Amino acid sequence: xxxxxxxxxxxxxxxxxxxxxxxxxxxxxxxxxxxxxxxxxxxxxxxxxxxxxxxxxxxxxxxxxxxxxxxxxxxxxxxxxxxxxxxxxxxxxxxxxxxxxxxxxxxxxxxxxxxxxxxxxxxxxxxxxxxxxxxxxxxxxxxxxxxxxxxxxxxxxxxxxxxxxxxxxxxxxxxxxxx
Numbered sequence: 001x002x003x004x005x006x007x008x009x010x011x012x013x014x015x016x017x018x019x020x021x022x023x024x025x026x027x028x029x030x031x032x033x034x035x036x037x038x039x040x041x042x043x044x045x046x047x048x049x050x051x052x053x054x055x056x057x058x059x060x061x062x063x064x065x066x067x068x069x070x071x072x073x074x075x076x077x078x079x080x081x082x083x084x085x086x087x088x089x090x091x092x093x094x095x096x097x098x099x100x101x102x103x104x105x106x107x108x109x110x111x112x113x114x115x116x117x118x119x120x121x122x123x124x125x126x127x128x129x130x131x132x133x134x135x136x137x138x139x140x141x142x143x144x145x146x147x148x149x150x151x152x153x154x155x156x157x158x159x160x161x162x163x164x165x166x167x168x169x170x171x172x173x174x175x176x177x178x179x
Contacts, residue, residue, distance in 0.1 A: 040064045054171040055161055057125035057133070065118040066162060073166045082163055087111025088119060088156045107152045116155070123154040131174045133157060 043049060043064045052063045076082040083089045091108035109116065126133030136157045140150035165172055 043067045051165050051171055056130035057122045062118045062122055065114055069112050069115045079163050085111050086115040086159055088116060088159060119155040119158050122158045123151055
């Protein structure tokens with residue numbers, strides 16, 4: 001039935017050729033998806049992935065993104081290098097006057113966009129489920145920061161938690177409350 005209704009008979013050869021290409025393309029994509037899923041499963045198999053997933057707000061997708069995009073965390077000599085790599089450091093945005101009301105600071109967004117997106121998702125979920133992130137957000141809001149600015153600070157705090165767990169080799173434990 002499809003053979004008679006897809007196209008006029010004079011286009012049958014062209015349609016057949018295009019269908020063969022589409023089927024081959026579909027098979028290639030299926031194969032690439034299977035390879036990608038195997039790669040992600042390999043990333044999530046180790047002790048590091050287990051430790052990172054003890055952080056509230058870090059699931060398999062965020063964990064795989066962090067491990068794949070950061071690679072060997074020991075290539076960063078200090079936390080500030082990792083912050084710059086992720087692009088969650090402040091950058092000045094002003095119109096010529098420093099220190100005045102025209103000067104404002106915003107997130108640089110010059111680093112790895114995948115890590116930054118993972119930190120954003122981690123922070124948004126962390127507002128509800130991670131007491132360390134929720135307390136940090138509340139502090140920043142109390143300082144007068146906007147909601148998005150405070151969330152940006154939480155992204156950097158989330159990265160600090162990842163840094164500590166990854167380099168320290170321990171599971172997540174909430175910070176004790178500040179008196």
